[in-house]
Structures are given as structure tokens and as C-alpha cells.
Amino acid sequence: MEELTVGLDALWVMLAAVLVLFMQAGFVLLETGSTRMKNAGHIAGKTIFTVGLCSLMFWFVSYGLIFGGSGNAFIGWGDFMFRPPSGEWIPSSAFFVFQLAFLAVSLSIAWGGFAERAKLSVYVIFTVLFSALVYPVIAHWIWGGGWLSEHGKQDFAGSTVVHLTGAMAALAATILLKPRIGKYNKDGKPNDIQGHNQVYTTLGVMILWIGWFGFNAGSTLAVGDGFFGFVALNTQLAAGAAAIAAMATSWAWNGKADVPSILNGTLAGLVAITASCAFVEPWAAVAIGLIAGVLVVASMKFFERVRIDDPIGALSVHGTAGVWGTLSTGFLATPELAEKVGVGQGGVFYTGSFAQLGVQIYGVVTSGAYAFIVSFILLYLVKKAIGLRVTEEEEIMGLDLSEHGSYGYPEQLRAGHADNKRADKADTVIVG
Amino acid sequence: MQFALEQTLQDIDEAVRLDQLRAIKERSMNRLAPQAGWADHEQFAFHDGLNLMHDHMIRRVIRLAESRLRMNGLSPPCSYSFVLFGSGGRGEQSVFSDQDNGIIYDNVSPSGPEACDRYFRTLGITVQEALQTVGYPPCAGKVSCGYSSWSRPLNEWLKQLGAWSEDPTWEHVRYLLIWADMRPVYGDERLADRAASYFRARAGGNKELMTAMLQNTRYRRPVVGPFGNLRRVRYGPHAGGIEIKYNVYLPIVSVIRLLSILYRIEVSSTERRIRQLEKKGVLPRHMADRVLKDWAGTLYLRAIAAVEEQNDVKQSSGIVEAKQLTKPVLRRLKSCLATVKTLQRLAEREVKRFGRFGLRSEVP
Secondary structure (H helix, E strand, O other): OHHHHHHHHHHHHHHHHHHHHHHHHHHHHHHHHOOOHHHHHHHHHHHHHHHHHHHHHHHHHHHHHHHOEOOOOOOOEOOOOOOOOOOOOOOHHHHHHHHHHHHHHHHHHHHOOOOOOEOHHHHHHHHHHHHHHHHHHHHHHHOOOOHHHHOOOOOOOOHHHHHHHHHHHHHHHHHHHOOOOOOEOOOOOEOOOOOOOHHHHHHHHHHHHHHHHHHHHHHHOOOOOOHHHHHHHHHHHHHHHHHHHHHHHHHHHHOOOOHHHHHHHHHHHHHHHHHHOOOOOHHHHHHHHHHHHHHHHHHHHHHHHOOOOOOOOHHHHHHHHHHHHHHHHHHHOOHHHHHHHOOOOOOHHHHOOOHHHHHHHHHHHHHHHHHHHHHHHHHHHHHHHHOOEOOHHHHHHOHHHHHHOOOOOHHHHHHHHHHHHHHHHHHHHHHO | OHHHHHHHHHHHHHOOOHHHHHHHHHHHHHHOOOOOOOOHHHHHHHHHHHHHHHHHHHHHHHHHHHHHHHHOOOOOOOOEEEEEOHHHHOOOOOOOOOOOEEEEEOOOOOOOHHHHHHHHHHHHHHHHHHHHHHOOOOOOOOOOOOOHHHEEEHHHHHHHHHHHHHOOOHHHHHHHHHHHOOEEEEEOHHHHHHHHHHHHHHHHOOHHHHHHHHHHHHOOOOOEOOOOOEOOOOOOOOOOOEEOHHHHHHHHHHHHHHHHHHOOOOOOOHHHHHHHHHHOOOOOHHHHHHHHHHHHHHHHHHHOOOEEEEOOEEEEOOEEOHHHOOHHHHHHHHHHHHHHHHHHHHHHHHHHHHHHHOOHHHOO
8 A cells, every 4th residue: 555655646747747847948939939030949958958967067066065964954965866765754756856847937937037138158168057056045045944944934836946946047147148139229218029929828828827737736756645736726727727827917017918927927927826826715716826926927028117127027027926926925824834734823814923024035135145145246257258149130130040050940031131122132133 | 570571572572493492491491490489379370370481382382383484385274273292282281391282273164175285293392302302302202293193184083082982992091181182272263162162071971981080090109108208219310219201290180180070170280170170079178278379389389399300401300309308398298198098088088079969069
């Protein structure tokens, strides 16, 4: 019987790992659809090699820095070049793959800040640096027995660990890279650089949504008591509420229920419920989703106003919603669920105590600050050493051609060039 | 100002070349700017003066075009009326306006209909090009005397107006609404008057058409949010500004025009239409006063909208920039927006009432 339970748990964790890894397909479509045609192949292709590279890094060093048994409150140590022992509770190999997929997600979130102007080499270098020096530290603090986990910080599936960490790296990158050419006029007024395919973006969100069941429900790491169903229910409710709230907010604010806002709202709901999905009642999941949907629209406007170019909304979706999701348990966690999960205590609304909210606040501030400062320093050093951004000419030409030598959409873009040449020729004839 | 206008009109009437007219236009337009503190009648007077100048300019261009054709041995084979549509027809052209015009010519000529068609085709193209040279870009919607569909003999126009009225598709309604603002500026006004009378008779009593026109009038961009928030332009060089043309100016024009068609009012300017609607009892006195006040405000807002340049042609963006949206301007704008809402409700009620009982004066 025990073997059966172990087998089922292992299968569940492996299935969840596959679902979380499948989210990369969602990121490919989301990021590609939200950006321009001339960069499509580059954006899609870089996801594949960075997932490959971060997998090796996770095996080589990240896992050991998070879960290594010889560490301290700040960092784990040991289990480098991971080799799984046999005959244990859940095979740690399945757990390893599951955790690896989380790092890959965090990294894909960070790429949002690099989109459409970073050199390919920077993706390679930052994958290594982020996997070794940024993500493992936060993951160790909260999930690997570090100081925040000892303080009882609640982050069930990673609103802080995965989403906020990725978003802070994206923020550091986008500040150092500066806005894309054409995003802002000389007087600072913004232009709308629309993504080239809203259907791709929508499909990307849908895939991420499905994958999120692996992310959240899979984080129960067990099937025995069916708690994963409760977590999945909360996840679904928050996503639905956030989609509606974002649509309503966008309509009220802009007069149109614009599709990118709806899509980002849905993702924000998922991000927000990620920390709290195991700690709150379903009604609270709806409330968390609703607030996330409103926040993400406001946040996107805020970043645009302060001239931080966030091509796919990563800062708002994963950063702002990540912060809100983390704080939400400080308000809404029930004492029973906190006890069941075994992390922290009930939130203000149930206990009248601000203790858990306090932990959540300093947890999110220190984690966010670490991820931002270290990412900024690392990227700054890279900038000084080799530069972060492609040349103006390369950016205008598109990263497909400048970084890879071929277009993601060769027919369309060649046709465009042919039209331009015809127009040039026609002009010449008239002038002549 | 009065003296300057008179002098400018004289300069226009005495100009013998298109480049002279262009220079006069540029010189005058750069000087023209309405003042925020003006009373309503001063705003109206400013726009009347401005449009008097446009009318003189257009007449002078037509005269020069006629002379040019005459030098090539071409004279008008019959009488004709040169008419303006759109803002020109309403006498509401802004400093930067494009061309919306057409020609109605007599269908009785000793030289035969083909000679008439040939002459007015040539005249239309010549005038269109000349107006462009002077600084009136061609209409993007191709409502211009250079296109044969907007330069026709009277009998064809009547046939066309009848056909559009009988089949009120979205496009036909659009053409009829353009036609509703027709105003002759040159030539034999009787031809234009006959066409206008025919239009009023066909359109004014047509319930199906009035309903279709109401649909067209209902459209407006939602500038006020559910919490009373004003929605601003999000992107581009005018980000942070507020769209005036589609949110305020055109909605007021559309509703007043619709009511004018319904009540067969003969004048084409929005201001005069409002006064006529008051006389007919469609707009109660207090409401007419408010509409006139907000109409003056709307003209001011339109006049201070940012100017943009495309292909070396200056034109109004229709957007009042953020830096100009001071508290008094925003107050004025909100008042105009409230009037748009009231007028749109009134138009719906009037068209419904017309569908059930006929016009007010016909109610038993």
C-alpha cells in the first residue's frame, strides 16, 4: 500500500513537472505573439536553448544551492551535479525535474524585460548567472529551509520564488536595456508597439493556464488526501475572476476591453493565487483574482507612464501580481489551511493578528530587493563587458536576421522588402 | 480684426495666381486663433469670418480655373452650381480643412449632354488640383468635384438621391448625410436649391431612412468612463490629450443634422439649425440656449486641437493636447459631453415619435 502511494505521488509530481515544462510552449506563443514579426523566430528559438541551458545549470549547481543539506539560512550547499539516491519517499529525481521546471518558468518571465533588443549572447550569459546566483537564493530562503521558511513565509507554489524573482530580473534588464526604438517619442509620450499575433498570445495564455494546474496543484506533491483538487479549484476561480476584472477595468479606463489586458489579467490572477492557493477559501481566491485583474491594468499604465518599456507586461503580470499574491495570504489565509500545509499561520481577517502579514511583507520586500539588486549588478557588469543591446540597425532589421540569419516569417518579410524596393524604384522613376 | 478680414477678402478677390492665394491663405491662417475668454457670439463671429474667407478663396479658385479653361477654348456649356459638402457646407471649416465639394450642372444645353460632361469633368479636375495647390488637400473619402460621382447633371443627382433614399444601406446613408450639409458657393444657386428641395422631400418623410440615419448618429466613441473619468488618448504624439472631433464635434453635428433633416430645415450651418429647431419647438428655449453655448465651446475646442503635418500638409488632429486641458477647458468639455448625451437621447425620442405619429406639427 505504501509503495502504491509513493508510486502515485511520484507519478503526480512527474505529471505536474511535465505540465509546468509544457508552460514553456505557452511562453513561446505568449512572448512571440506579443512582439513583432521580425523578432518572432528569435523569441521562440531562444526559449528552447535557455530551457536546455538552465536544465544543465539546475543539475550542475542550482538544485544544490536550493536544497543542498550542508547550507545555512542564506544558501543551500551540496548535491551539486545531482545524482538521485534510490528508495525514498518521492523519487527525488521527479522532484528535481519538477523544481527544474520552476526555474525555467522564472527565467522565461525574466526574458520579458529583454524582448526585442537584447543580444543573443546576453541570453546565454544571463541564463547561467540567474540559475546560479539569483533564483537559487530566493528558492532556498522560502522553499529550501532558508531563513524565510523558518519565519513561516507562505508561498505555496511560488508567487515570490518564481514570479517575483523573474519579474525583478526583467525590471533590471529593461532599465539597463532602455526602451525599444520607437516606444517613446522625444517628449516622452508613448507609442503603441502592438504584438503581431493576438491569437498566438491567447493560445499562449491558455497553455499557461492549463500548465498552472501542474504548477499549483502539483505543488501538493501528493495525491493521497485529494488536496490537489482544492488547490486546483482555487486556481481556476482566481484566473476566471481576474480575467473578468481586467476586462472591466480596461473597458472602464480605456473605453475598450482590449485583448492584451484581458490576457494579462488572466495571467495575473494565476500568478496571484500561486502563493495563496493552498491557504485560502474559494471565495477568497475569487477576491484575490479580482484584485489582481484590476491591479495588472493599473500597473501596466504605471510602468508605461514612468517610461519603463515592458514589451509583454512581465513586470505587471508577474511582479505586481506576484507581490499582491504573496501579501494576500497575510490577509486571507485561514488558520486551518495554514496548519494543514504546515507553513505560517492565519491572516489578519481570521486571526486579527498582523504577524503573518508582517512576514509576508518583509519576505516579499527582501526577496524582491535581492532579485533586483543582484540581477542589476550582474547585467550591469555584462553591459560594461560586452554590451546588452543589439545595434540600432540590427534592432530595426529585426533580431531574427541579426542574431540568427533567417526570418521566422520569411515569406511575409521578404514580400514586405520587395514592396519597399518596388516603391523605391517607382519614386526614382518619378523623380528622374 | 474686421478691417483685417475685409482687407484679406479683397486680397483674395484680386489674386490672379494660385501661389498668391496660397500665400494669402498661409499668412491669414497662421494669424487666426480663437480666444478662450470670448463670448459665444464672438466664437460664432470668428468662425463666420473664417468661413467667409474659405468661401472667397474657393470662389476665386473656381474663377481662375474657368479662366484657364477659357484660355484653352473651353467655356461652360450650361449653368452650374459649385457646392460644398461636410464642414464647408455647414460653414464650419477650421483653419486646416480638406476638400468636400461637388458640381451640379444643368442638363439642358444646346451643345448636348456629352459636351457638358466633358467640360465639367475637366473643370472638376482643374478646380480640385487648384484647391490642392492653394492648400486644401483632397478629401480622403473622394468626395470631390474631380470625381465623376460628385460632379453630375441635376437630373442624375435627383435620380441618385432617390435611389439612395430608397435603399438606405450604411454607405447610402453616409452619402445622404454628406448631402444633407450641401451649400452652394458659386454659380447658379437655383440648381442647388432644386436638388436640396428634392433631398428634403425624399429624406424628411422616409421613416426607414430616418431610422437608418439614427443608427449612424448613435455612434460615438465612449470618452466618459463609468466613474465619470475622461478617457484620454493612450499612445502617439498626442498621448494624454482628449479626442474632440469624434467625441464632441461630430456627435453634435450629427444629431442636429438628423433633426434638421427630420424637420426639413433649409439652412446648413449647425448654429442656424439649432436656432431653427428652437423656432419649430423641437428644442425648448432653455435647451437651445444650452446647446448653442456648448456648440460655441465645441468650436473653440476644435480650434485649439493640435495640428499635425502629413505629407507636407497641415491638418487638425482633432485632439486637444494634455497641456491645454486646464480646469476651465475640462469644465467646458464636460458640459459639451453632457449636451451630446442629451441631444442623442432627444434624437432617439424624436425619430421614434416620428415613426409612430409623424412630425410634431402633424400630431393629432
